[in-house]
Amino acid sequence: MGEDHVPGVEPELGLRERKKRETRRRIADIATGLFMTRGFDNVTIADVARTADVSVNTVFNYFRTKEDLFFDRQDEVIEAAGRDFRDRRPGEGAVALFRRRFFEGLDARGHQTAFHEGSEVWTRTVRDSPALMARQREIGRRAQDRLADLLAEATGAGPDDIAPRAAAAMIFAVQNTLVEQIADRKSAGETLQEMAEDVYAAAARAFDLLEHGLGSYAAAPAAGTAGTAAEGPVAGK
Template sequence: MAEDHVPDREPELGLRERKKRETRRRIADIATGLFMTRGFDNVTIADVARTADVSVNTVFNYFRTKEDLFFDRQDEIVEAAGRDFRERRPGEGAVALFRRRFFEGLDARAHQTAFHEGSEVWTRTVRDSPALLARQREIGRRAQDLLAEQLAEATGASPDDIAPRAAAAMIFAVQSTLVEQISDRKSAGETLQEMAEDVYAAAARAFDLLEHGLGAYAAAPDPAAPDGPAADPTIRN
């Protein structure tokens, strides 16, 4: 009988490190609650420290900036796409991987998709703050650059090969567009149930375009052709 495989586990943290991690998480959770209730620009570090019952210096010991308090898991976000790519299934291409992962996120109502209850509050908080919008773009760019590096390594691309960077940019563009559309609809008051069918159809459509290419999409009308421009068979209506 084959031996059971026991996955590697992270070494257990000591008491001191566990307490530091718990303190960091508690401060971040309290800060996020304040930001989402009052607005990011209306909350100071002193407000966070007072509510968390710690000193301002303690907050800065854990978080370099106020934006870091809101995006306290930004390193996880940056690493996620690269990690998913490294762990893709045998024979699974990049587009198929991220298509699968996006639909899994929709099914799980994952916060990365904005397809979850309360996403409109998060969206409003970010969109109302230029600082948070800038940091969100920075995080997205870091994640995209890391994925491009992973793609280049996996394909043996040369440093001047644009394909890995273009592929990463297109993957992130599709995901970002879908998330923004979901965020807009949720912010407009639609329920998850009301938008579910459209959200899944839009995701399928977007990843179809990514997988098969734009082809003749949006071709100009051709008066010489009796039925207009020929339809690209890879593009679904």
């Protein structure tokens, strides 16, 4: 007879499953340390196995590829946007949700924003490896597709309705652009304190553009007038 299970509550893991998860986490943590220190392309699976004191076959039992070792939480990343969307507040729209979540990430110095100590090491490791860059793009695409599916479901959009995919693409574009800017500045040697004011202002500006639209952004000056192109609305956090 099976054990009783309360809906919505994850059952306690058995000893064997806990040990498997602990082993997986240990191997991934050791691999990450090696990748960050030596560079991803300079570390082999054999190096990871030797340092973790396990066999190469054991590593492959948990991770199909070396990229999976680096992005060992890729499934969580892919599901994160969907989980946030399902948990949005009553009456909260998609843009308001992801704006709030991004600022919460900044406040918490979350890894998903690159606004945390040590992010420059992660950035360098990824950017120095074409394989990691390709995998990062793939993870982002899958996460975006997942959000698009949920947007379509929530709005009752048909298969030919472009709105859910366009909305998901724009939300991810804003987030990715902000993260890239933060990563660039952190990699250039700026401290979190030095860039904080600009980072928060840039995030507010980017999400304002997303929320209010680009209709008047960069419009040419009216005939007979001088000056720069209109920049569109500016609002705060």
